Amino acid sequence: MSFDPYEFDRGYASSQGDTLGQYTAKTFLWMVLGLLVTFGVAVGGWVTGMAGHIIIMYPIVPLAALIATLVISVVMVRRLEKMAVGTAIALFVTFSALFGFTMSIYFYRYSLEILAFSFLLTAVYFGALAAYGYLTKRDLSGIRPILFSGLIFLIVFGLLSMFIPALDMFDRVVCLIGIAIFLGYTAYDTQKIRAFYSYYSASPEMLAKASIFSALQLYLDFINLFLYLLRFLGNKRR
Numbered sequence: 001m002s003f004d005p006y007e008f009d010r011g012y013a014s015s016q017g018d019t020l021g022q023y024t025a026k027t028f029l030w031m032v033l034g035l036l037v038t039f040g041v042a043v044g045g046w047v048t049g050m051a052g053h054i055i056i057m058y059p060i061v062p063l064a065a066l067i068a069t070l071v072i073s074v075v076m077v078r079r080l081e082k083m084a085v086g087t088a089i090a091l092f093v094t095f096s097a098l099f100g101f102t103m104s105i106y107f108y109r110y111s112l113e114i115l116a117f118s119f120l121l122t123a124v125y126f127g128a129l130a131a132y133g134y135l136t137k138r139d140l141s142g143i144r145p146i147l148f149s150g151l152i153f154l155i156v157f158g159l160l161s162m163f164i165p166a167l168d169m170f171d172r173v174v175c176l177i178g179i180a181i182f183l184g185y186t187a188y189d190t191q192k193i194r195a196f197y198s199y200y201s202a203s204p205e206m207l208a209k210a211s212i213f214s215a216l217q218l219y220l221d222f223i224n225l226f227l228y229l230l231r232f233l234g235n236k237r238r
Contacts, residue, residue, distance in 0.1 A: 023197050023211065024134065030215030034096040035222060041100025042107060051104035062105065065098045072098070076216060080209050088212045095216070099223065106230065114233055122226040129183050130218070133190030140188045147188060150181040171231065178228035182221050189217040 018026075045051030054061050072095045080088060106115065133140065157174055161167040196210040 018207075020194065020197055023207070024193050027193055027211045027214045028130075028218070030092070030212055031218045031222070034092060034215060034219040037093060037096035038100040038103055038219075038223070041097050042103035045101060045104035046107035051101060052108060054101075055105065062102060065101045069095050069098045069102070073216070073220075076213060080213055081206065083209070085205055085208045085212075088209045092212050092216055096219070103223075106227075110230060114230065118226060118230040118233055122222060122229055125179075125183060125229075126186055126222050126225060129186040130190045133187030134193070136187075136191070140191050143184055143188060147181055147184050150177060150184075154178055154181065175228045175232035179225060179232065182225040182228065186218070186221045186225065189214065189221055192217075 042051075045054075072091050076088065076091055076095075083091075154174065154177065157167065157170075161171075193214050196214055197207070200206040200210045
């Protein structure tokens with residue numbers, strides 16, 4: 001979406017009758033639905049062995065699924081204001097399902113114990129920062145440049161590490177940076193829910209789509225936080 005919601009006054013009365021609390025609850029419910037779809041697909045692919053079979057027989061599929069999720073996320077960001085609510089929901093659920101296939105790979109790399117512990121730790125950290133972002137009176141828009149710079153660093157480091165194996169020695173440090181960045185994004189994106197609510201409160205359709213968009217942002221914060229915690233805690237299967 002091309003605007004900065006922090007530039008607008010934060011109102012708390014929706015013409016649709018939803019309070020800010022109700023709107024926020026709906027947004028987090030969409031996020032939880034996305035996570036349930038993702039982990040449901042991941043567990044199903046691992047339990048049935050289908051994910052492993054596809055990875056072995058068609059190694060290009062994981063890359064194709066990852067590219068598809070990137071395309072969907074870009075489409076949602078660029079076209080959200082013009083697409084129908086049903087389309088936004090369908091794209092979000094499709095995104096969650098495709099990422100679930102990518103997530104199934106981690107069930108072959110890590111033990112169930114470390115996966116479960118990482119998920120629990122992610123839920124605790126995410127919940128704490130989401131609560132902070134929602135309740136704090138401090139404007140968190142000032143940390144956005146720092147978070148974005150950190151995100152660029154993570155992307156660049158990830159690309160370089162594919163070609164420079166020696167960078168692996170810094171992996172744990174990078175994981176800590178990633179954890180800090182997505183904890184920050186969790187608080188920042190949670191606070192943005194208020195701004196979206198204020199900006200779109202006069203339009204029922206846009207308010208519904210903004211809820212899906214915010215859910216996608218929070219979903220990505222949770223997933224990335226989980227993956228960096230998982231990498232940091234380690235215990236890979238051999």
